Amino acid sequence: MNIEHYLTERHQGTHRQIMRLLRQGRVTLNGAVIVAGHTQVDSTDQVQVDGAAVTGRQPQYLLVNKPMGVTIDLNPTVAHSVGSLLNVLDQQRQLGAVADLPKEVMGVVVLSDDHRFLDDVRQIAWPSTLTTRLTGTAVPAELANAAWDQVQTTVNQRQKYVTVTVRTQDVARALPALVALPNATGSVTRTSLGPLQLPGDLPIGTYRGMRAAEIDAVVAPLDADVTES
Numbered sequence: 001m002n003i004e005h006y007l008t009e010r011h012q013g014t015h016r017q018i019m020r021l022l023r024q025g026r027v028t029l030n031g032a033v034i035v036a037g038h039t040q041v042d043s044t045d046q047v048q049v050d051g052a053a054v055t056g057r058q059p060q061y062l063l064v065n066k067p068m069g070v071t072i073d074l075n076p077t078v079a080h081s082v083g084s085l086l087n088v089l090d091q092q093r094q095l096g097a098v099a100d101l102p103k104e105v106m107g108v109v110v111l112s113d114d115h116r117f118l119d120d121v122r123q124i125a126w127p128s129t130l131t132t133r134l135t136g137t138a139v140p141a142e143l144a145n146a147a148w149d150q151v152q153t154t155v156n157q158r159q160k161y162v163t164v165t166v167r168t169q170d171v172a173r174a175l176p177a178l179v180a181l182p183n184a185t186g187s188v189t190r191t192s193l194g195p196l197q198l199p200g201d202l203p204i205g206t207y208r209g210m211r212a213a214e215i216d217a218v219v220a221p222l223d224a225d226v227t228e229s
Helices: 003-009 015-023 115-124 171-179 212-218
Strands: 027-029 047-049 061-066 105-112 128-135 150-156 161-168 184-193 207-209
Touching: 003 015, 003 027, 003 047, 015 212, 061 212, 105 115, 115 212, 128 171, 161 171, 171 184
Parallel strands: 105 184
Antiparallel strands: 027 047, 061 105, 061 207, 128 161, 128 184, 150 161
């Protein structure tokens, strides 16, 4: 079979991920780097990804709904950290994070033990979408701020609050500006990181594996020149 099918059968990632592994020179066949998805492999060949045999490489891609007051620290012994939210199996993995979310902000965080994937996401530098609520139905007269490049408001007349949604490249800078808005509740949530949306059915303080479409979407800009096979 060809190397793309070989890696797919061994759960090394989505089709796009596997083509990216090849393009990035991360796959070796009998010690030689291979980049073509149609390269043939048989049962006697030694295939490695990032220097590890594929039988021992099962990368994890996790989507966390981080609570407020929880740090991005992945050490499970640190109280009020993302690491303390993980189950025992995931605590043993060498996970990293796209760690730009202050403890005061809750919402979507990406974890993985595929550190090249994390580097790719950082390289793309997706903007974050942040939301906060203001008590009452009065929309502040001036919402323009250098900390964000887009802002929208939605008024809930029935429950008497205003939702402010901004897009920013600098969460740490946007946070104090949002908290300082008139009648702000102090609660700020990252509802998306680029195309990656915080699932409505993922409770605060929980996590799940990223779906193939989510993994592909978050690194899609780097796949523009990848030839499909």
